Amino acid sequence: MTVDARHAIHTDRPAKTAWQRGRLLALGSVLVAVLLVAHDFVPNRWGNLGSLVQSFLPWLGLAVPLGILAALLRRSALAILAVLLPLAAWVWVFLPQVRPAVPEPGDLTLVQHNVSDTNTDVAGTAEVLLAAEPDVVTLTEVSDALAEQYTQAFGETLPHHETQGTVGIWSRYPLRDATPVDIRPEGVDASWDRCLRVVIEREDTAVVLFAAHLPSVRFGSGGFETLLRNASALALADAVNAEENDTVIVSGDLNAVLTDDAIAPLTNLVTAPTTGFEFTYPAAFPVAQIDHVLARGATVTETRALGETGSDHLPIVAHLDTSAP
Structure with missing residues (x-):
């Protein structure tokens, strides 16, 4: 019996489905995706937050494996689907850097x-x-x-x-x-x-x-x-x-x-x-x-x-x- 099912027995509420669980996790994924795509708009108020975000921007990609792990533990189909957003955003921003390139000789x-x-x-x-x-x-x-x-x-x-x-x-x-x-x-x-x-x-x-x-x-x-x-x-x-x-x-x-x-x-x-x-x-x-x-x-x-x-x-x-x- 799942935690949600036990909770439903004690509260007389129906158990949450996989599409109802993990809403906060899904929201976190959406916020990371927005931050990746719109990092230029993060202001440098509040302790130079914009510079801080841009300095470590590639590492926001860690939200993808962490989000998948949390979604699996929460058994949330919604959170797993939402993780696709920061994944797509990271690829969109950094694809030019990760694409294979043949080094050109210089002089x-x-x-x-x-x-x-x-x-x-x-x-x-x-x-x-x-x-x-x-x-x-x-x-x-x-x-x-x-x-x-x-x-x-x-x-x-x-x-x-x-x-x-x-x-x-x-x-x-x-x-x-x-x-x-x-x-x-x-x-x-x-x-x-x-x-x-x-x-x-x-x-x-x-x-x-x-x-x-x-x-x-x-x-x-x-x-x-x-x-x-x-x-x-x-x-x-x-x-x-x-x-x-x-x-x-x-x-x-x-x-x-x-x-x-x-x-x-x-x-x-x-x-x-x-x-x-x-x-x-x-x-x-x-x-x-x-x-x-x-x-x-x-x-x-x-x-x-x-x-x-x-x-x-x-x-x-x-x-x-x-x-x-």
């Missing part, structure tokens, strides 16, 4: 990595990065002492290098016109120095590269705290927008996913691959891609996360076609 390979200022395994980290056969490597959270160690570790493979504050660029091609870029949020002192612009000199073309590290986001008393990151992203967007060179690459730890509308002033200026989920943070169990290689006047044909290093981030390798905007 420039770039590796980006937040190496972590507490990572003492410079040799091991450099080995992971060099295994991707990069033409250029951009690093964030590198002190002066660590920068010297990475220069030695990269050796003749990447003989050209420039550093500024806590970011650095190593390249097999000559670098020129290294310039610090001020992306400090208002109220942050001058010791905060996290952006460098260089020109990569190649035989056929010159490419401008911005290496940047935007402020971290935090969960605090005000909710999902993104104010400093958003201000820094706007300053970086201004610098990219003012750049006159045709080909521009932005590489770094942006502390944001590309679906976050809060950094749209930057992401509207550059493009990234539309396939795959290359989560980079935290390294132990990656749930979000916050390390990026983006481009204007070039095509990022593929990005791929690399193996773990001594950092709390995973490195990411990007292949670019600088001849195809």
Whole structure:
């Protein structure tokens, strides 16, 4: 005898059918589906709720297996049917990213990595990065002492290098016109120095590269705290927008996913691959891609996360076609 049948005996009410049970579960599925499809309309009031939802949007897909399990336990045909809504919504939103794609070759390979200022395994980290056969490597959270160690570790493979504050660029091609870029949020002192612009000199073309590290986001008393990151992203967007060179690459730890509308002033200026989920943070169990290689006047044909290093981030390798905007 089911719980509903026993309940009906004691209450003199007819037992609920499979189409009557699980209404709350069905409502939850509907709400998840609406959130997936209409995430752009979630406001950034109430502790930057919109940015929080967009940062972890793919993980709303977990509502499907959890909803199926709950529906089976509740013996609710209504809830099982309703689970099809978030499933369809997830596929609608993320189908471009999960569809099979044949990587297209590029003419420039770039590796980006937040190496972590507490990572003492410079040799091991450099080995992971060099295994991707990069033409250029951009690093964030590198002190002066660590920068010297990475220069030695990269050796003749990447003989050209420039550093500024806590970011650095190593390249097999000559670098020129290294310039610090001020992306400090208002109220942050001058010791905060996290952006460098260089020109990569190649035989056929010159490419401008911005290496940047935007402020971290935090969960605090005000909710999902993104104010400093958003201000820094706007300053970086201004610098990219003012750049006159045709080909521009932005590489770094942006502390944001590309679906976050809060950094749209930057992401509207550059493009990234539309396939795959290359989560980079935290390294132990990656749930979000916050390390990026983006481009204007070039095509990022593929990005791929690399193996773990001594950092709390995973490195990411990007292949670019600088001849195809």
